Amino acid sequence: MSGFAEKLTLLLRDKMLRNRLLFVLGALAVFRLLASVPIPGINAAQLQQFFNNNQFFGLLNLFSGGGLSNLSLVLLGVGPYITASIILQLLTMMVPALKQLYQEEGEAGRQRFSQYTRLLTLPVAVLQGISFLLILQREGVMPGLTSFQFAVNLLVIVAGSLLLMWIGELISEFGLGNGVSVLIFAGIVARLPRDASQALFSFTPAQLPVYLAFAAAAVAVVAAVVVITEAERPVPVTYAKRVRGMKFFGGASTYLPLRLNQAGVIPIIFALSLLLIPQMVATFFATSTHAWLATASNAVLHALQNLGLYGTLYFLLVFLFTYFYTAVTFDPHQIAENLQKNGAFIPGVRPGPSTMEYLGRVITRITFVGALFLGLIAVMPIAMQSVTGITTLTLGGTALLIVVSVILDLARRIDAQISIREY
Secondary structure (H helix, E strand, O other): OHHHHHHHHHHHHOHHHHHHHHHHHHHHHHHHHHHOOEOOOOOHHHHHHHHHOOHHHHHHHHHHOOOOOOOEOOOOOOHHHHHHHHHHHHHOOOOHHHHHHHHOOHHHHHHHHHHHHHHHHHHHHHHHHHHHHHHHHHOOOOOOOOHHHHHHHHHHHHHHHHHHHHHHHHHHHHOOOOHHHHHHHHHHHHHHHHHHHHHHHOOOHHHHHHHHHHHHHHHHHHHHHHHHHHOEEEEEEEEOOEEEOOEEEOOOEEEEEEEOOOOOOHHHHHHHHHHHHHHHHHHHHOOOOOHHHHHHHHHHHHHHOOHHHHHHHHHHHHHHHHHHHHHHHOOHHHHHHHHHHOOEEOOOOOOOHHHHHHHHHHHHHHHHHHHHHHHHHHHHHHHHHHHHOOOOOOOOHHHHHHHHHHHHHHHHHHHHHHHHHHO
């Protein structure tokens, strides 16, 4: 406790760290202000009913920081930026030039890759904005919009999304932590008072055992998230001795840390985006004048409202996308090649192809545990709702994973900054 108090005192006394912290707080205040200003022409009653009957948009609201639930200026949130980033990372597997830019050209290459992500964010935001506005207009949430009003609302929400992207990048550069993650974290935390009040007002004495069990499960889940997020598999690496003149170089032993959860929360976002597409299409065509199209769309909506089917699909997609994203970000061939170039090897394993195969086997095994964990975390809210029957009492697995990951990342960055100041 004394160590924590000492670090906190040093954080507040150091001018640079204090300014970074104040910058983050100021940026989050601007974000919450934007998230509370609604766009014009909303039917509040229809909006509330729409979100109560639509679990997919409720999940998507998580990534807009609550800005989607009241149709604020930033209702798209950082979703278009995340989608653009995912698209480009997927393209690295198909376009060798992008892969080289992302993985091999250092900081300059990553900056160019980030610029491509920003440019792609604009058309993605336009497409998502048009889709949302058309669906909301069809559902009666925004009735009677003229073409001019539709265009103005589209311009406003696209500008709001680009503004959030800029604020996130400013936080990454002048603040603490990853800006996009911090914005999502702020949106989740901002919802906690409302969720707590809903659970409190719906409480009855007969539900006390359920609430106590929920509290115990919440503590256990937080502990599990911390353990899995921090867990890693160390692969021993030895550098060969080299002789230059009368001096010996190398011979040191170290290890290559392979994280149990290489993909982070990205597979959950992938799965959520994929499940959202048929929901959006079916919602759009549910009131079609063609009977067969309306029937098929309503059948899809009815099937996706089945918690068992939705939970199974969600789990399988998260599990598969964890392996897929790990394959995108972790390249055993490149790591084996870099080790060989630097005169390093894994004890008992031949350099080159054998090292690549060994690393591939290790990452496949540990990814199985990480994928299983992410899948269980993703479907946990659905399982809690099915078991307890209480919609206000759900363990928000995705939200919890994001919150814990952001806190751990901030703690590491602050410790690193403090260590630099001490030296």
